[in-house]
Amino acid sequence: MSFNRILSQTLVVGYFQRTISRERLAHAYLLYGPEGVGKALFARELAKVLFCQKKGTEACDLCNPCRKVDSGTHPDLRWVAPLEGKRDIGIGQIVELETQVYLKPLEAKRKVFVLEDADKMTAAAANCLLKTLEEPPPGTLFLLTTASIHSLYSTIVSRCQKVRFHPLPTNVVKRLLSERLDWQRYKGLAALSCGSLGRATKLMEEKVITHIDRFLEIIQESRLEDCFSISEELMEWCPETKGLESRRSLLRTWLDLLLAYYRDMLLYKAGSSECTSGELELFYEALVPSFKARTRELSVDTLLQILEEIIAATEGLYNNANLNLLLDNLFLRIVDYEKGGVLHV
Amino acid sequence: MTYTVFARKYRPQTFEEVVGQEAVVTTLKNALLQGRVAHAYLFAGPRGVGKTSIARILAKCLNCQKGPTGSPCNECDSCRCISEGRDHMDVIEIDGASNRGIDEIRNLRKNVGICPSSSPYKIYIIDEVHMLTREAFNALLKTLEEPPSHVKFFFATTAPHKLPETILSRCQRFDLKNISLEDIVNRLKQLAKKEKIEVEEEALRAIARYAKGGLRDSQSLLDQLWVFSEGKITVADVQGLLGAVPEEKVAALVERLIQKDAPGAVKIVHETLKEGKDWDAFIEQILWYLRDLLVVSTCGYNSELLENPWREAQFLKAQSQALSRETLMAMIYMLTEVKRRARDDFQQRVFLEMAVIKLAMMDFHPLSEILARLEELEKKLSSRGVVPAHTLNCESVKDTGDSPQEEALIEKEIQASPPKSIEEAWTQLLEKLHRERQSTWSYLKEGRLREDGEGELTLEFPKDRPFPKKYLETNTQERTMLEEYLTGILGRRPRLKFALYERAAVAGGEATKDALKKEEKGKSLAEKAMEIFEGQVQKKGGLP
Numbered sequence: 100m101s102f103n104r105i106l107s108q109t110l111v112v113g114y115f116q117r118t119i120s121r122e123r124l125a126h127a128y129l130l131y132g133p134e135g136v137g138k139a140l141f142a143r144e145l146a147k148v149l150f151c152q153k154k155g156t157e158a159c160d161l162c163n164p165c166r167k168v169d170s171g172t173h174p175d176l177r178w179v180a181p182l183e184g185k186r187d188i189g190i191g192q193i194v195e196l197e198t199q200v201y202l203k204p205l206e207a208k209r210k211v212f213v214l215e216d217a218d219k220m221t222a223a224a225a226n227c228l229l230k231t232l233e234e235p236p237p238g239t240l241f242l243l244t245t246a247s248i249h250s251l252y253s254t255i256v257s258r259c260q261k262v263r264f265h266p267l268p269t270n271v272v273k274r275l276l277s278e279r280l281d282w283q284r285y286k287g288l289a290a291l292s293c294g295s296l297g298r299a300t301k302l303m304e305e306k307v308i309t310h311i312d313r314f315l316e317i318i319q320e321s322r323l324e325d326c327f328s329i330s331e332e333l334m335e336w337c338p339e340t341k342g343l344e345s346r347r348s349l350l351r352t353w354l355d356l357l358l359a360y361y362r363d364m365l366l367y368k369a370g371s372s373e374c375t376s377g378e379l380e381l382f383y384e385a386l387v388p389s390f391k392a393r394t395r396e397l398s399v400d401t402l403l404q405i406l407e408e409i410i411a412a413t414e415g416l417y418n419n420a421n422l423n424l425l426l427d428n429l430f431l432r433i434v435d436y437e438k439g440g441v442l443h444v
Numbered sequence: 445m446t447y448t449v450f451a452r453k454y455r456p457q458t459f460e461e462v463v464g465q466e467a468v469v470t471t472l473k474n475a476l477l478q479g480r481v482a483h484a485y486l487f488a489g490p491r492g493v494g495k496t497s498i499a500r501i502l503a504k505c506l507n508c509q510k511g512p513t514g515s516p517c518n519e520c521d522s523c524r525c526i527s528e529g530r531d532h533m534d535v536i537e538i539d540g541a542s543n544r545g546i547d548e549i550r551n552l553r554k555n556v557g558i559c560p561s562s563s564p565y566k567i568y569i570i571d572e573v574h575m576l577t578r579e580a581f582n583a584l585l586k587t588l589e590e591p592p593s594h595v596k597f598f599f600a601t602t603a604p605h606k607l608p609e610t611i612l613s614r615c616q617r618f619d620l621k622n623i624s625l626e627d628i629v630n631r632l633k634q635l636a637k638k639e640k641i642e643v644e645e646e647a648l649r650a651i652a653r654y655a656k657g658g659l660r661d662s663q664s665l666l667d668q669l670w671v672f673s674e675g676k677i678t679v680a681d682v683q684g685l686l687g688a689v690p691e692e693k694v695a696a697l698v699e700r701l702i703q704k705d706a707p708g709a710v711k712i713v714h715e716t717l718k719e720g721k722d723w724d725a726f727i728e729q730i731l732w733y734l735r736d737l738l739v740v741s742t743c744g745y746n747s748e749l750l751e752n753p754w755r756e757a758q759f760l761k762a763q764s765q766a767l768s769r770e771t772l773m774a775m776i777y778m779l780t781e782v783k784r785r786a787r788d789d790f791q792q793r794v795f796l797e798m799a800v801i802k803l804a805m806m807d808f809h810p811l812s813e814i815l816a817r818l819e820e821l822e823k824k825l826s827s828r829g830v831v832p833a834h835t836l837n838c839e840s841v842k843d844t845g846d847s848p849q850e851e852a853l854i855e856k857e858i859q860a861s862p863p864k865s866i867e868e869a870w871t872q873l874l875e876k877l878h879r880e881r882q883s884t885w886s887y888l889k890e891g892r893l894r895e896d897g898e899g900e901l902t903l904e905f906p907k908d909r910p911f912p913k914k915y916l917e918t919n920t921q922e923r924t925m926l927e928e929y930l931t932g933i934l935g936r937r938p939r940l941k942f943a944l945y946e947r948a949a950v951a952g953g954e955a956t957k958d959a960l961k962k963e964e965k966g967k968s969l970a971e972k973a974m975e976i977f978e979g980q981v982q983k984k985g986g987l988p
Contacts, residue, residue: 110684118671125449125667133789197542209446226541226575234529237446247788249724254602257491257661260449260668263687265720266789293789294720355790362794369801370707380714399805406798410785 102144102157105137106275107267114262115145116156124149125260127232127241129217131248132264135297138244139215141264143168145242146176146211164207174205180215186344188214190223197231200239209238217243218250225252232258266294276303291359291382301352310336311356318437319389326430334423347416350426354416358409359383365402368394401436408432450663454635456497457504457527458515463631463659464623465494471618472498473514476505481512482616484588484597486573488604489620492660495600498620499569500526502598503535507563522563534560535567540601541575549576549583556587556595566595573599574606581608588614622657625649631659632666641670643677650682687722694726694733695759697800701775702766706804713800723792727783731776738772740764768810775803866895869933876929884922887912892945901930901938906947913942 102112111130118124130138148157150164150173158165167173179196181188196212204210214220220228232241232255243259245251272289276299288308292299302308310333317325337349359382366379367390381387394402412429416422456462459469468487475481485502487495504527506512509520516523525532538552552568560566570576576584588597588611599615601607629648636643643666651669655662665685666677673681683690693716700709716726736750741764743749745757767775778799786792870893877885891905891912905913916923923940931937974980 114668114672121671123447123667123671125447125664194542223541223544223575226572227539227544229541229572230539231542234452253658254491257658257664258451260664262668263685263722265687268718268720291790293793295789298790358791358794362797365801366710366797369805370710373707374711378711378714380717399801403798403802406794410791410795413791414785 102148105141105144107271108137108141108264111141111262111264115148119148119156124240126235126239127259128243129248129251129256129259129261130242130244130264131261132246133266133293133295133298134246135295135300136264136267137296138246138264139213142213142215142242142244143176146173146213146240149209149211149240150175150207173207175207175210177210177212178215179213181219186219188216188220188224190221190227193220193224193227197227200231200235204238209240211240211242214241214243216245217255218245218247220255222252225255229254229258267296268294272296272299275299288382290380291356302356306336307349307352307356310353311360314357315360315383315386318433319386319393324434326434327427330423330426330430333426346422350422351413351416354409354413358406358413360386361402361406361409364390364394364397365399365406367391368397368399368402397437405433405436408436450635450639450667451492451660454663456494456501457518459498459501459505460515462494462498462501464627465498465620468498468618468620472502476502476512476514479512481506481596483591483595484599484615486599486601486604486607486612486615486617487620488601488617490622490657491602492655492658493620493623494659495602495620496569496571498618499571499598499600500537503567503569503596506565506567506596507532507534512564534563534565535569537569537571539572540570540599541572544576544580546577546579546583549580553583553587557592560594564594567598568595569598569600571600572602574601574603578608581611585610585614623659624657625652628652628655628657628659628662632662635663635666639670641666641677642675643669644679646679647677647682650679654682654686686725687720688725689716689721689729691729691733694729695763697730698733698737698763701800701803702763704804706801709800709804710797713796717793723789723796724783727779727792727796731779731783734772734776734779736760737764737767738769738776741767741769741772768813770810774806778803866893866901869893869930872933873929876933881925884926887915888926896941900941902941902943904943904945907944908947910944913944916942 102116105112130141132138144158147160147165147168148155150168151158152162152164153159160166160169164173168176171178177196177199179188179192182192200210200212202210235241241259243255248256248261269289272292272294275296276289288299288302291302310329313332314326314329317329333350333353337346339346341349363379363381363383363386366381367387370379371390371394408429412425415425459473462469481502485499487498489495501516504516504518504523505514507522507526508516509522510517518524518527522532522535524530526535538548556566558566591597597615604612604617604619629645629652632643632648632651635641636648647669651662651665655665665682669677669681669685672685680690682688693712697709697712700712717723737760739746739749740760745761747757782792782795782799786795873893874885874889877888890909891903894902894904896902903913903916916926927938927940930940
């Protein structure tokens with residue numbers, strides 16, 4: 100039953116089942132792939148299979164060890180993730196893990212260590228892990244998960260077997276989301292999630308959608324001067340009291356939606372003569388009727404420039420720009436490009 | 445019962461097994477044979493090239509019961525202890541990143557003096573040594589420089605630049621290099637033979653390419669592929685595991701770009717996405733393909749220089765002819781930017797789509813072609829008797845008398861005829877400053893010069909502009925400079941005073957202002973322009 104919970108990762112599941120049945124399980128795996136496609140879930144299920152009393156390639160979900168894993172009380176499964184309120188995994192956590200590694204397992208035949216979001220290890224923590232990761236005592240299994248394999252040290256990556264998790268197919272995300280949302284309007288959300296359920300949920304949260312709707316309305320009716328009221332609304336929506344990190348992440352999500360809108364227009368402008376809108380994989384399919392009139396006035400170059408502005412603003416978010424000014428500047432530029440680029444001639 | 449991965453199982457146990465580090469191995473072997481082994485070595489280099497392995501082999505060589513020797517027996521207690529990773533009394537391997545503090549080093553120093561128990565040498569292997577703290581490094585310095593004769597230190601690190609100079613200068617340093625593609629392929633072949641794995645030669649090359657010089661990476665990959673695939677390992681298996689895109693797709697995408705078919709190119713991008721391919725690998729593959737096109741267009745088709753043995757040589761040649769080198773470089777640059785700037789899958793997708801559309805819509809004209817067309821245009825124009833704009837510009841600049849000879853001439857004129865009145869001197873001074881020191885001129889032009897008899901000169905400024913006076917009174921350098929200029933013009937050294945005066949026009953109030961405005965209105969545009977730019981009419985007449 101257990102691996103059934105992992106959706107659309109048949110390749111990965113098949114690989115591990117073969118590995119287990121051939122008894123060729125390595126000592127360290129790096130599970131990488133987009134956010135929210137089931138990496139951590141998989142790590143837990145894998146531990147369950149290894150501990151299960153049935154000793155097959157599927158966990159029974161019924162025996163004592165299986166239940167212990169499910170309830171998070173199995174003594175031989177150690178889970179390391181950033182501590183509450185911390186951004187990274189510190190060296191202290193790794194040192195503690197290392198003392199655990201050299202102790203014999205208590206109940207099962209092996210010990211499983213899961214490092215969730217391994218890319219969040221500090222430099223000291225990552226280096227500290229290196230030797231243990233390369234040559235742990237027999238019966239140790241490391242499972243590292245990460246959404247950005249490139250921010251991991253190559254010395255860590257090179258010591259693990261890499262297992263890639265695929266983005267979920269759009270229809271799977273759709274199915275998962277359909278229970279929670281009105282689909283007529285946001286068909287594109289599944290596509291926008293890029294096959295990551297985690298991302299899709301993030302997009303639904305916090306009324307991001309409502310705010311982008313208001314903006315798109317204004318843009319489409321070309322009440323361009325009203326753009327600036329949006330910037331105020333956004334500032335109210337993510338006030339300073341929320342803390343910088345969550346403000347950034349909120350605005351980032353919002354800007355991504357805006358990027359998606361202009362990206363749709365770009366694809367429509369460039370490809371609508373030869374492709375159907377289905378083939379273009381537009382995010383905002385509901386808005387297609389309005390694209391025709393809108394793209395008549397905007398050239399590909401202008402659209403590319405607007406997209407560049409949005410990207411620059413997104414980068415500004417992470418470069419400590421003043422958020423208020425950043426948005427005002429972005430809107431000013433978008434309005435200007437939409438009107439034919441008076442400022443930029 | 446537990447399975448050991450290839451990377452550990454096939455860790456080299458003798459110098460002969462070390463791959464691709466001939467220089468280092470030969471040096472160390474000779475040192476051993478001649479009995480000239482230093483007391484401290486540093487092995488530096490990227491991941492998976494054999495730093496730790498070499499350090500361990502060297503330890504084995506020194507402590508082998510039949511040694512010291514260039515090739516350890518791998519049979520005696522000491523050798524087996526090290527090979528199997530058991531605790532060896534006299535070979536102490538320390539994880540420098542986990543034991544990085546000064547206390548650990550103090551502990552080490554305490555034990556350094558104790559003689560080895562069963563071997564000739566006491567050997568400290570400190571791996572990941574770059575993570576030691578500054579204090580720990582400094583605590584080690586004295587011991588590292590002059591350890592007891594029975595002690596050897598072997599350091600291994602991927603980041604030698606993080607070590608203090610003082611440590612570096614006390615060690616013999618060996619820089620290990622990335623392992624070449626051929627060496628990796630050969631090593632993997634040996635390994636496959638021993639493990640009885642069937643694998644295509646091409647698949648091995650693909651693995652080696654992906655490993656980017658790290659032997660351990662390539663071994664892990666082979667290990668995985670063995671489980672992943674049924675029967676013989678093929679290139680398709682490698683691509684499947686890595687999420688790579690088949691080369692035909694990449695070639696087709698470039699072809700769409702050449703044909704300026706944006707929708708077609710976007711379609712290909714979308715197809716690859718639907719197949720769940722790895723974006724990063726996809727972009728990298730396009731980059732490698734473009735790189736090969738660049739090589740072909742520069743050096744002709746030479747399979748040795750190419751990264752991939754592309755099957756369609758003819759196709760590759762045709763494409764390399766369709767794109768100029770500048771275009772290829774621009775394409776490579778744009779795609780590298782995509783790779784660099786994208787933070788996640790969503791951005792990667794949008795950026796790639798943007799780049800593809802940009803590339804398909806861009807008009808690629810090589811710079812040489814544009815230049816040729818420009819030259820042609822110029823020729824046509826000159827044959828019709830029209831002078832190109834830039835030549836015209838040059839001449840008009842000459843007209844204003846900026847050339848050095850003419851300036852010298854003006855200089856002479858000034859010196860030849862000393863000015864009659866003080867007003868004339870003032871105008872001359874301003875003219876000269878205008879040419880030579882714009883900044884001074886800009887504030888001086890507000891003022892006027894008066895002579896108070898006895899050769900004393902007063903420089904006056906309007907009362908509402910007191911700044912220049914203050915400035916000149918406080919800034920001696922500027923004042924001396926001004927005096928020197930005046931000396932040049934008047935032929936004698938003046939004594940300068942500074943004062944303020946009431947401006948008549950301002951005193952007149954609103955009435956005068958109105959009058960002034962009226963006067964302004966009465967002037968023609970040309971007159972106003974001349975006033976602002978201080979120009980003069982040279983020639984009157986209509987346009988030709």
